[in-house]
Amino acid sequence: MQLFRSSLIVALGLVTFTLAAQTPKAAPAHKTTTVSASDQAALTPPMGWNSWNYFAGKVTDQDIRGAADQIVASGMKDAGYVYINIDDTWEGQRDANGVLHTNSKFPDMKALADYVHSKGLKLGIYSSPGPKTCAGFEASLGHELQDAQLYASWGIDYLKYDLCSFIPAVMMKQAPNDKAAQMKLMIGAYEKMHQALKSTGRPIVYSLCQYGWDSVWEWGPSVGANLWRATDDIQPNWNSIYTLLNEQQGLAKYAAPGHWNDPDMLEVGNGKLSLGENRVHFSMWAMLAAPLLAGNDLPNMKPEIKAILTNSDVIAIDQDKLGHEATHIYSDGEVDVWARHLSGGALAVAVLNAGSDKTSNHPFHLDLAKLGLHGAQKGKNLWTGKDVELTQNMPIEIPDHDILLVRIAAPK
Numbered sequence: 001m002q003l004f005r006s007s008l009i010v011a012l013g014l015v016t017f018t019l020a021a022q023t024p025k026a027a028p029a030h031k032t033t034t035v036s037a038s039d040q041a042a043l044t045p046p047m048g049w050n051s052w053n054y055f056a057g058k059v060t061d062q063d064i065r066g067a068a069d070q071i072v073a074s075g076m077k078d079a080g081y082v083y084i085n086i087d088d089t090w091e092g093q094r095d096a097n098g099v100l101h102t103n104s105k106f107p108d109m110k111a112l113a114d115y116v117h118s119k120g121l122k123l124g125i126y127s128s129p130g131p132k133t134c135a136g137f138e139a140s141l142g143h144e145l146q147d148a149q150l151y152a153s154w155g156i157d158y159l160k161y162d163l164c165s166f167i168p169a170v171m172m173k174q175a176p177n178d179k180a181a182q183m184k185l186m187i188g189a190y191e192k193m194h195q196a197l198k199s200t201g202r203p204i205v206y207s208l209c210q211y212g213w214d215s216v217w218e219w220g221p222s223v224g225a226n227l228w229r230a231t232d233d234i235q236p237n238w239n240s241i242y243t244l245l246n247e248q249q250g251l252a253k254y255a256a257p258g259h260w261n262d263p264d265m266l267e268v269g270n271g272k273l274s275l276g277e278n279r280v281h282f283s284m285w286a287m288l289a290a291p292l293l294a295g296n297d298l299p300n301m302k303p304e305i306k307a308i309l310t311n312s313d314v315i316a317i318d319q320d321k322l323g324h325e326a327t328h329i330y331s332d333g334e335v336d337v338w339a340r341h342l343s344g345g346a347l348a349v350a351v352l353n354a355g356s357d358k359t360s361n362h363p364f365h366l367d368l369a370k371l372g373l374h375g376a377q378k379g380k381n382l383w384t385g386k387d388v389e390l391t392q393n394m395p396i397e398i399p400d401h402d403i404l405l406v407r408i409a410a411p412k
C-alpha cells in the first residue's frame with residue numbers, strides 16, 4: 001500500500017504536508033473550541049488495540065475474540081484500553097440490494113460485536129470512501145449510508161476510514177490536473193460518511209486515515225473527525241517511529257478534547273524494537289496526546305511489554321483532560337526535549353536520546369531555563385516511579401534510544 005500511495009503522490013504532485021519547519025519554543029495558543037456531540041465520543045485520545053500492525057490481512061474473528069480476552073486478562077482494559085478494532089480485510093461482497101456481507105474470516109459480525117461488548121469493550125471497523133479498501137476489499141463508495149447503518153446495526157463503535165482507492169477512482173478521474181478540486185472531493189467524501197454516521201444516532205468514533213494530506217488537522221474537526229492520521233504508515237523500527245514523532249512538530253495547537261492528531265497506531269512489542277525504543281515510542285505518543293491503539297500479539301505479550309503498555313503514570317499523561325499536546329522545546333546534539341502542560345498546573349518533560357553515536361551527548365545537561373523553569377524542580381520519574389529533582393544544567397545520563405520522562409506537579 002505504501003508503494004501504491006507513494007507513486008500516486010509523485011504522479012499527482014500531491015505533497016501537501018504543511019508541517020511547520022520551525023519548532024515552537026513555547027506552548028502554542030490552543031484554539032478555543034466548543035465540544036460538539038461528535039467530540040463527546042473521544043474527549044480523551046481513544047485507547048484500545050487494532051489488528052493491522054500484527055495480523056495485517058490474516059486477521060480472523062477468532063483473533064479479535066482472542067484480543068478482547070487478552071485485553072481483559074492482561075489488565076489492559078483496567079488501564080484504559082477499550083476499543084478492539086478490526087482493520088482491513090473483513091469485507092465480503094455486496095448482495096443484490098447493495099448490502100455488504102462479511103467474508104468467511106468473519107462469519108457473524110453481530111455475534112462478534114456482542115462478544116466484545118460482553119467484556120465491557122467496544123468494537124471498531126474499517127472502510128474506505130473509494131470502491132476498494134487499501135487491501136483491495138469491497139469499500140463504501142456509493143453505499144455510505146447503507147454501510148453506516150449496517151455498522152450501527154451490528155453495534156460498531158469506531159470507524160477508521162482510509163482514503164486509498166478514492167484517489168485513483170475519484171480524485172484522479174474527476175479532476176486529473178486540479179489539485180484543489182481533488183482535495184475538495186476528498187473532504188466531501190469524509191463529510192459524506194460523517195453525515196451517514198451521524199444519521200444512525202449511534203456514537204461512533206470517526207477516525208480519518210488519509211496520511212495528513214491537505215493539512216487535515218485544519219479541516220478534520222469540521223467533518224466530525226475525532227482523530228486524523230497526520231502521517232504515512234508506521235513501521236516497527238526506530239527510524240519510522242522517530243520520523244513520525246518529529247513530523248508532529250507544529251501540530252500541537254490542533255489537538256483538543258474530541259479531536260486528535262494521530263501519528264499512527266502503536267508498534268510497542270512489535271519488530272525488533274529494544275525496550276528503550278518501546279519506552280520512547282510509548283512515552284512520546286502519550287506526550288503527543290495520540291490515540292493509544294496497541295498493535296501487538298496480545299496472547300504472547302512479554303511481561304516487560306505489558307509493563308510498558310500498562311504504565312498508568314504514562315497513560316495519565318496521554319489521557320490528561322486538558323488535551324494539550326506536547327511541543328518540542330529544544331534539541332542539543334541528538335537529545336530532544338519536549339514538554340506538555342497538564343491539568344492542575346503540572347508539566348511533563350521528556351528528554352529523549354535519539355543518539356546514533358555520531359554526536360556524543362553523554363552526559364546531557366538539561367537547561368531548565370529553556371523550559372521556562374527556575375531553580376530546582378521536584379518531580380517523578382515515570383519509568384522508575386522514583387522521586388527526582390531536576391536542577392539547572394544537571395548532568396543526565398540517558399542511554400541511546402531511551403528516554404527520561406518526568407512529571408513535575410508544581411513547576412516553578
Ligand code: GAL
Binds near residue numbers: 087088
Ligand atoms: C493503510 C493504512 C494502514 C492499514 C492498511 C490496511 O492505508 O495506513 O493503517 O489500515 O491501509 O490496508
